[in-house]
Amino acid sequence: MASRSIPIPRRGSALDPYLFFAGRFVRDGARSLMAILVVIYLAEIGFSNSQVGIIFGFSLAGGFVISVAVMLTSRGVSTRTWAVVNMFITALAGVLLIVSNDFWILIIGGFFGSYAASGAHWGGMMQLEQTGIAAVVHQERRTQAYSNLSIASSAGRATGALLAGLSTLLINTLEWEPISAYHAVLWLYVGMHGLAALVYLILSKAVHPQSIANDNTSSFLANPFKARARRPILTISSLFAIDSFAGGMVFESFVSFWLFTKFGMSAAAIGGLLIAAHALNIASLALAPWVARRIGLLNTLVFTQVVSNIALILFAFAPTVLIAVVLWLLRALFDEMDVPTRQAYMMGITETDEHSIMAGTANLGRGLGRIPSATVTGWLWAGALTVTPWIAAGTLKIAYDLAIWIAFRRVTISSRSPRGS
Structure with missing residues (x-):
């Protein structure tokens, strides 16, 4: 008899729920790392408080826009595709943060990459996780699955906070220049999103709701x-x-x-x-x-x-x-x-x-x-x-x-x- 702690898939790969948990762990680890470092880093490269506020404002707006796009296209774009694209865009925005000091370029990066470290969390990716898990986990097991997802998030945030401390280690112990130390940790942020993209790429097609995938008459937009x-x-x-x-x-x-x-x-x-x-x-x-x-x-x-x-x-x-x-x-x-x-x-x-x-x-x-x-x-x-x-x-x-x-x-609540x- 299976343990109640394990959400048994109703279809698709048995790995699918665990891939969502792993993706959330890595993604929220990166999000926590960014939340701790981003203001310090932007100040270090010469941005004023007002400029940081503007970048964050565009970041929150971008999280909202991407969330709307994910919702509206949920019938036509698969859960796996959107998850991988989201991670790729966020990683690319992280690269822009490292290689450019231009205010307008970082506004663009913040819009698509959520430098504020919050917009993407409550928006598109959260929607993809919720619907993907619902598609592959039996209804009576979903609460356990969502609980595991949130626990993975908490563990990821704690790990990200520890990783952010690497910059202090590099500066104080190895005597790196602050900007070089921040760049090293931000490259880790980029790599974590690349890893999350690979995790989501392994998801089976079953994570996209089957009734949508098989319905050729449905409108592309939701x-x-x-x-x-x-x-x-x-x-x-x-x-x-x-x-x-x-x-x-x-x-x-x-x-x-x-x-x-x-x-x-x-x-x-x-x-x-x-x-x-x-x-x-x-x-x-x-x-x-x-x-x-x-x-x-x-x-x-x-x-x-x-x-x-x-x-x-x-x-x-x-x-x-x-x-x-x-x-x-x-x-x-x-x-x-x-x-x-x-x-x-x-x-x-x-x-x-x-x-x-x-x-x-x-x-x-x-x-x-x-x-x-x-x-x-x-x-x-x-x-x-x-x-x-x-x-x-x-x-x-x-x-x-x-x-x-x-x-x-x-x-x-019923099976239908x-x-x-």
Whole structure:
């Protein structure tokens, strides 16, 4: 009897799910590396803060445009092709970052290659992973598969952070010039995307939804407004935008500032707390399939988040550092359980040929919701210690949880997912 921890493919190569996990590990390792180094490197080669901001702005816009392109062409361009092309484009943008100091060339590179290290994550590649896994993994195993994917992401980000430290080793120990050291690590970034492209190239054709691949009458372009399941697709995407906006208000840098200012915690103590929280996040991902098997996907993605967000609000009012730490760790334990469950739920309430439309539209909603949240959070802080961001984020997320439960509590998942209208 197969272990519950292994997502058994329903068709295609038995390697397909693991290739997605490996690709996410490598890709998010590179993304983490870039997130740490890119601002330092751009400053080192002479760009001002405003120029870096412009490059990042184009980077986020490019991530959005590529995400739209992936969604719209999901019927005509295979999952494997788009995944390989995405990795090739990102690697090429990394080469531009190394060989050119020209502002306009780096704007182009940032647009296509997501130097901001975020646009590509929530956009096109995430959609391809979600639909590809849904195409080759049995419905009852998808939550486990998405959990494994997210765990691979966490491991990749940790690895990328370690690799970024190579630049410091090269500068301080081997006495390299800073720019040469950064170039060496950025070449590693390029190579990691080349490796990810090779991983995705091995994917079988089965990762492209079979009903689309065999349907010669389908339009080349996918339109969420004409989808049979357009009502659940547009509803869930709008709600995801609210959740993403609220989630974007809770940055680790703000958490650190709060703990330092209110309780006088040292940087080392804060770092230890955040490491423990990340460990509990991974535990949260691992526990999600077990919880979902017992209370259902929708209940898991809703009620675990209610607990997490109540802890977030209470964190703002913690009277002692011990209570604050306990509340933050409690939040971390429940915080990620909705990630694999919402992905499995989205695939479960749409038919196979509309999986890509659901995933693409939902991820675009999450990306658009995240863009203004940092600015709004800055306004709420207003240079003073205030509980407003915590209350606003927690309240909005609880409202999202209840709204999604009310909207979908009567929607059932079957082997042939229900059609919405």
